[in-house]
Amino acid sequence: GSPNGLNGPNGLLFGPDGGLYVTTQGSVAANGQPDFSAGFPSQVLRYDITTGVGDVFISQPEPLFGFISFLGLATGPEDGNLYVSDFANGLRRYDFTTGNEIGVFDTNYTGSFANTSNRIGSLAFGPDKDLYTVGFDFTLAGNPGTLLKFDVNSGERTIVAGNQPTLERPIGLVFRPEASSVPEPFLSTALLAVGLAGISLKRHQAH
Numbered sequence: 306g307s308p309n310g311l312n313g314p315n316g317l318l319f320g321p322d323g324g325l326y327v328t329t330q331g332s333v334a335a336n337g338q339p340d341f342s343a344g345f346p347s348q349v350l351r352y353d354i355t356t357g358v359g360d361v362f363i364s365q366p367e368p369l370f371g372f373i374s375f376l377g378l379a380t381g382p383e384d385g386n387l388y389v390s391d392f393a394n395g396l397r398r399y400d401f402t403t404g405n406e407i408g409v410f411d412t413n414y415t416g417s418f419a420n421t422s423n424r425i426g427s428l429a430f431g432p433d434k435d436l437y438t439v440g441f442d443f444t445l446a447g448n449p450g451t452l453l454k455f456d457v458n459s460g461e462r463t464i465v466a467g468n469q470p471t472l473e474r475p476i477g478l479v480f481r482p483e484a485s486s487v488p489e490p491f492l493s494t495a496l497l498a499v500g501l502a503g504i505s506l507k508r509h510q511a512h
Contacts (some may be wrong), residue, residue: 306333311446316427318378321385321401325352326362326376328389347373349389349404362404369409370394376476378425381457382434388457390428390438397457409497410455414464415442423451428474439475442468446486450475 306312313332320326331347332339352358352369365373374392380401381388387401396410415423422444431437436455441448450472452465466472 306343306345307352308345309348310345311350312343313339313347315376316389318380318387319334320351320387321380323354324353324380326350326387327352330374330376330392331365334505347375349375349378349387349399355511358388363406366391366397366406370413376425377429377438379428379430379436381436382430384457388428388436390425392424392426394423394425396425396428396436396438398457408460410436410457410460412438412440412453414440414451414453414462414467415444427464427478429478431480437465437478437480439472439478441472441474448474452478 311327311329311506313330314327315330316328318326322495327350329348329350331340331345333343333345334340348361348365349363350359351362368393370393372393374508375389376392376405377390380386385401386407387399389397391397394413396412397404398407400407404479410491412425413423423442425439428436428438431454436457439450440453441450445468447470449468449470451467451469452472454463454465455461
């Protein structure tokens with residue numbers, strides 16, 4: 306690993322400029338395990354796919370709950386902004402031209418904003434143009450998952466399905482291209498949520 310390098314890469318997204326954007330969690334591999342001892346930051350990097358040259362598009366922000374671990378990336382279908390999920394909590398919105406932060410959506414559904422027992426996975430925009438993410442409560446047996454959605458214009462948060470025991474420790478989600486309407490939670494295959502007990506994410510459960 307090296308400062309501002311691909312230290313624990315997570316999400317990938319091609320931006321409107323043709324660049325490849327990558328989130329990193331700030332870890333390096335040591336004996337098959339993630340090692341955070343070097344203190345590398347969690348960032349969003351941008352790469353020119355022609356030259357392979359990369360730079361830091363978004364530096365690590367101030368954490369909401371003790372640490373930052375960027376995961377998913379998505380482009381707003383209406384505003385063209387960049388949305389980034391943070392495993393520690395929160396969905397961050399950035400100007401996709403300047404990289405400046407516009408705001409943070411509160412994903413803490415298990416406690417006050419000063420204390421949380423949930424973590425957040427990746428994110429995706431649905432056919433209704435609302436922003437969806439998955440989370441799980443790491444204090445409960447089986448880490449039951451929850452599906453959240455946000456109206457990015459009003460900031461309103463809705464729990465679509467809460468503490469689902471069949472959705473164990475979800476990390477990813479995706480809408481199938483043929484989905485034409487928002488499905489009822491877990492009653493349609495149009496929305497697929499993926500649960501991964503990712504080794505690289507286990508480190509944070511103790512926080």
